[in-house]
Amino acid sequence: MTNEQATYRRVLRRETHSPRTAPAVAVAAVGAVVLLAGLAGGVWWLVDPAFRASAARWFDGASALAAQPAAAIAVGAVLVLLAVLLLALAVLPGRRSRRARIADRTALLVDDGVIADAVAAAVARRTGAERGRVSVTMGRRTVTVRIVPTSGVAVDPAAAESAVHDTLAEVGFSSATRVVVSTEGVVA
Amino acid sequence: MNATNRVMNRVLLFLAGVVLLAAGIVALAAGILAGGDPPVWTREPLRVITDVWSSLARWTVDVAGVGPVSVLLLIAVGTALLLTVLLLVFLGTRGRGRTREVLEVDGVGGRTAVDRSVADAVLAEPLSRRPDVLAARAGAYRVRRAPAIELAVTVRPGAPLGAVAAAAQAAVREWDQLLGSRVPILLHLADRGWRDSFRTATRVE
Numbered sequence: 028m029t030n031e032q033a034t035y036r037r038v039l040r041r042e043t044h045s046p047r048t049a050p051a052v053a054v055a056a057v058g059a060v061v062l063l064a065g066l067a068g069g070v071w072w073l074v075d076p077a078f079r080a081s082a083a084r085w086f087d088g089a090s091a092l093a094a095q096p097a098a099a100i101a102v103g104a105v106l107v108l109l110a111v112l113l114l115a116l117a118v119l120p121g122r123r124s125r126r127a128r129i130a131d132r133t134a135l136l137v138d139d140g141v142i143a144d145a146v147a148a149a150v151a152r153r154t155g156a157e158r159g160r161v162s163v164t165m166g167r168r169t170v171t172v173r174i175v176p177t178s179g180v181a182v183d184p185a186a187a188e189s190a191v192h193d194t195l196a197e198v199g200f201s202s203a204t205r206v207v208v209s210t211e212g213v214v215a
Numbered sequence: 216m217n218a219t220n221r222v223m224n225r226v227l228l229f230l231a232g233v234v235l236l237a238a239g240i241v242a243l244a245a246g247i248l249a250g251g252d253p254p255v256w257t258r259e260p261l262r263v264i265t266d267v268w269s270s271l272a273r274w275t276v277d278v279a280g281v282g283p284v285s286v287l288l289l290i291a292v293g294t295a296l297l298l299t300v301l302l303l304v305f306l307g308t309r310g311r312g313r314t315r316e317v318l319e320v321d322g323v324g325g326r327t328a329v330d331r332s333v334a335d336a337v338l339a340e341p342l343s344r345r346p347d348v349l350a351a352r353a354g355a356y357r358v359r360r361a362p363a364i365e366l367a368v369t370v371r372p373g374a375p376l377g378a379v380a381a382a383a384q385a386a387v388r389e390w391d392q393l394l395g396s397r398v399p400i401l402l403h404l405a406d407r408g409w410r411d412s413f414r415t416a417t418r419v420e
Contacts, residue, residue: 034358034399038216042401048309051224054231059302062295069292099246106239113232117225132387133366133400135380140406141370148373158373197377198404 035134042136045121054113124165126200137198139165146170146194153190154182160213169203170195178212216356216365216401218312227305317355317362317398329394331355337390338366338400342382347374349407363399369407376404 071078092098124139143163150172151158160175170191176182184206191204248257275283318329334353342351349369355362366387370379383402391397 030359030361031397031399034361034363035401038358038363038399038401041221042216042403044221046219046221047224047228048219048221051227052306052309055227055302055305058231059299059306062299062302066292066295066299093245094249096246096249099242099249101246103239103242103244103246106235106242108239110232110234110236110239113228113235117229117232130384130402132384132391133402135402135404137376137404138406141376141404144370144372145374145376194376197375198380 032129035129039127039129039134039136043123043125043127045123047116047121050113050116122167126198128199130199135198137200142195142198142200145197146172146191149190149194150174150187153186155180156182165202169205171205171207173207173209175209176212178214180212182208184208216312216354216358216363217310218357219309223305312356312358314355314357314362317364318394318396319362320396334364334390337393338364338383338386339368341386341389342366342368342379345379345382347371347379358399361399363401365401365403367403367405369405372407379404 068082072082093102125136126139126142127134127136129135143165147161147163148158150156150163151161154161154174156174156176160177162173164171164173172187172191174182174187187206187208188204191206192201195201253261271287272285274286276286276289278284315331316328317331317334318327320327331353334355339351339353342348347370349371351366351368354365354367356365357363366383368379368383370376380402387400387402390400
């Protein structure tokens with residue numbers, strides 16, 4: 028069913044990348060409010076002479092402040108920083124820490140945190156280390172497992188590695204694995 | 216899984232970034248130039264800009280009953296109005312694509328639609344009864360002009376993922392048999408949100 032496959036590919040591509048809707052909505056809302064305020068101010072300017080006088084005073088104060096080099100440079104620096112942030116949001120891919128694949132009937136999407144929890148539990152079970160002393164970091168290509176053993180109890184890194192592989196294979200993923208066993212154990 | 220146009224999100228962010236960058240560079244330049252005697256090479260471009268600006272500012276049209284109005288002002292007001300409308304349309308078109316119906320069949324006798332709550336009962340309900348699952352829900356969206364289901368399952372930390380996935384596949388098989396037609400389904404094993412961190416890590420049965 029190529030149609031279903033195309034749907035799955037589209038959905039998985041979208042779900043593994045940030046939509047950028049929140050920053051775009053924030054920018055659009057701020058822009059709309061500023062523009063509406065400007066238009067309302069313009070109409071008010073035309074209608075009310077008192078407002079015209081107070082607005083002119085305010086503008087004089089603002090332009091006097093802007094004429095100071097330090098103020099202009101500070102405002103410019105802030106604007107450039109904001110601009111760089113927005114351009115980065117617009118251009119960077121924005122991958123989310125999720126893993127995706129098309130299983131036979133469904134598309135499967137798993138958050139990295141879920142896999143990390145499962146891997147940590149499996150490693151703790153397999154190596155006999157305490158669950159609280161196993162930490163798992165999911166990179167895009169590598170899974171890193173750090174184990175702090177109980178002092179005097181050996182931890183087998185190969186067992187930890189096979190636990191990682193088995194857990195990933197349960198949901199059909201695979202990844203390079205790095206196991207770091209701390210050389211100093213703790214007294215438990 | 217909504218149908219928000221993400222290219223538009225990025226285009227808006229890019230344009231806003233370019234505008235802010237230009238404004239920031241102008242402010243920086245003004246600040247630096249005001250500090251001391253401007254360098255020689257800036258005199259010619261600055262003179263041209265001032266000339267063009269003053270000649271544009273003199274360009275006016277007569278509006279009946281008001282008198283001469285600057286064309287620049289009219290263009291600015293028109294642009295502001297247009298931009299405001301475009302931004303409001305942009306804000307109104309985010310987050311669309313949810314649907315209530317997971318299946319529509321147009322038959323001879325009329326139209327049959329299957330509601331999202333049926334998917335919730337058949338797909339999500341058996342999963343949320345499992346002890347290693349915190350929550351499960353089914354949502355329906357229109358993807359490529361046809362309904363698709365997102366089955367989002369929030370699992371307990373350290374739950375056996377293979378068993379949860381197998382249970383989900385069993386629920387999907389039941390759903391397929393009930394429906395008699397294939398609807399695309401996305402199975403999403405989701406992280407706990409901040410609200411789930413208040414729940415206990417394990418459940419005693």
